[in-house]
Amino acid sequence: MSNVSGLTCVVCGAAYPPDYEGYVCPDHGNEGILDVVYDYEQVAQTLTKDSLAQNRDSTMWRYRDLMPLSSTDSVPPLTVGGTPMYDAPSLATRLGIARVLVKDEGRQPTASLKDRASAMAVVNARSRGADVVTTASTGNAAAALAGISASVGQKNVIFVPASAPEAKIAQLLAYGSTVALVDGNYGDAFELCMEAAAEYGWYNRNTGYNPYMTEGKKTAGLEILEGLGWEPPGAIFVSVGDGSIIGGVHKAVKDALALGWIDRTPRIFGIQAEGSDYMVQAFESGEDVLTKPPIAADTAADSISADLPRDRIKAMAAVVDTGGQYLRVSDDQILAAIPTVARGSGVFAEPAAAAAYAGLEVAVDEGFISSGESVVVLSTGSGLKDVASVMKAVSAAGTVPMHVAPNLASLKTELANRKEPS
Numbered sequence: 284m285s286n287v288s289g290l291t292c293v294v295c296g297a298a299y300p301p302d303y304e305g306y307v308c309p310d311h312g313n314e315g316i317l318d319v320v321y322d323y324e325q326v327a328q329t330l331t332k333d334s335l336a337q338n339r340d341s342t343m344w345r346y347r348d349l350m351p352l353s354s355t356d357s358v359p360p361l362t363v364g365g366t367p368m369y370d371a372p373s374l375a376t377r378l379g380i381a382r383v384l385v386k387d388e389g390r391q392p393t394a395s396l397k398d399r400a401s402a403m404a405v406v407n408a409r410s411r412g413a414d415v416v417t418t419a420s421t422g423n424a425a426a427a428l429a430g431i432s433a434s435v436g437q438k439n440v441i442f443v444p445a446s447a448p449e450a451k452i453a454q455l456l457a458y459g460s461t462v463a464l465v466d467g468n469y470g471d472a473f474e475l476c477m478e479a480a481a482e483y484g485w486y487n488r489n490t491g492y493n494p495y496m497t498e499g500k501k502t503a504g505l506e507i508l509e510g511l512g513w514e515p516p517g518a519i520f521v522s523v524g525d526g527s528i529i530g531g532v533h534k535a536v537k538d539a540l541a542l543g544w545i546d547r548t549p550r551i552f553g554i555q556a557e558g559s560d561y562m563v564q565a566f567e568s569g570e571d572v573l574t575k576p577p578i579a580a581d582t583a584a585d586s587i588s589a590d591l592p593r594d595r596i597k598a599m600a601a602v603v604d605t606g607g608q609y610l611r612v613s614d615d616q617i618l619a620a621i622p623t624v625a626r627g628s629g630v631f632a633e634p635a636a637a638a639a640y641a642g643l644e645v646a647v648d649e650g651f652i653s654s655g656e657s658v659v660v661l662s663t664g665s666g667l668k669d670v671a672s673v674m675k676a677v678s679a680a681g682t683v684p685m686h687v688a689p690n691l692a693s694l695k696t697e698l699a700n701r702k703e704p705s
């Protein structure tokens with residue numbers, strides 16, 4: 284028994300029943316993304332702030348009554364969700380604002396936020412009796428699907444650009460997925476995966492297509508709100524590629540408002556790389572994202588490189604409806620943010636994750652955040668995902684290790700000559 288009352292098309296509002304097995308509104312093709320609608324009165328009978336406070340399950344499934352699961356669905360054994368959110372007073376001081384919190388999604392089982400969506404996908408696929416699950420990905424969604432699938436023995440086929448960072452490809456291979464390295468970019472991998480899914484009848488986890496991915500990702504937003512005692516921060520900073528995570532954070536806010544758990548809306552800020560700034564362009568120009576053509580994305584932050592953000596309708600609503608902003612940051616600003624966040628909070632972020640903090644710096648500079656505000660930075664994935672970029676970042680920051688002979692005299696000489704890092 285689930286609390287889902289139906290699905291609605293984000294383009295035309297057409298309603299579909301809870302057991303609808305399509306992915307999109309057929310009248311709007313791949314753009315007709317569906318939003319899962321809940322019977323909040325029914326949710327409130329079993330899920331309340333108090334019941335949550337007493338629930339010892341700290342995984343994402345603590346919110347299962349607010350997710351598209353039936354009571355008989357069993358969840359994968361890997362611990363997904365319950366990631367820490369740290370106060371980073373030195374970052375707050377640096378920025379001149381009241382409070383900065385960093386939520387570390389690098390702590391997920393496959394080291395990115397994508398585990399939340401892929402776990403949801405695997406539950407849904409299994410409840411439909413799917414034989415094979417597939418996705419295209421810049422790397423993290425794939426690693427997440429591979430890992431969660433491995434934990435339950437679910438067959439899966441993965442499409443990633445051949446240029447994906449090695450660590451992400453290594454994860455896929457270790458987990459035993461069937462891996463197609465596509466000679467092309469994420470857009471090409473996505474199109475091929477969509478065709479293959481249709482051809483072979485595979486369960487399709489693709490971002491900005493499968494409506495349930497938002498419902499998995501929103502648990503990060505619910506954790507942020509619950510972690511702050513349901514006192515929303517002034518702003519939440521989220522990096523944006525396909526726009527699915529930001530749509531999920533928005534969904535968490537809408538759910539919490541509908542259930543009366545919060546009484547105001549945090550502004551949601553979407554941060555993009557300047558070489559992959561489709562949403563920023565549309566936000567600035569007021570262009571309709573339904574008709575705006577793809578761009579040619581190029582950024583070092585591979586996880587947010589998207590020619591055409593697949594979840595762009597929900598992604599635009601997240602910022603516009605909450606009074607936030609879309610902002611762009613350069614690759615240099617993104618790389619510089621990796622050591623800044625690491626040194627200022629202890630959280631080790633991959634480029635796409637550090638982009639959210641880089642965006643916070645821009646927002647403060649441009650006067651969008653006032654000095655009394657508390658903000659949350661969602662750090663979406665671990666720095667171990669892309670060590671090559673981290674090495675570039677520390678070298679650009681002027682960080683040099685000492686090279687010493689294995690004796691104390693050599694160490695003493697080097698320490699005496701060493702300039703303290705700035």
Ligand SMILES: *Cc1c(COP(=O)(O)O)cnc(C)c1O
Nearest residue numbers: 423524525526527528635663664
């Ligand atoms: C996928 C991903 C993003 C962007 O999420 P979208 O839903 O595509 O906007 C950001 N950071 C990391 C680490 C990711 O893996």
Ligand SMILES: [Zn+2]
Nearest residue numbers: 292295308311
């Ligand atoms: Zn429609």
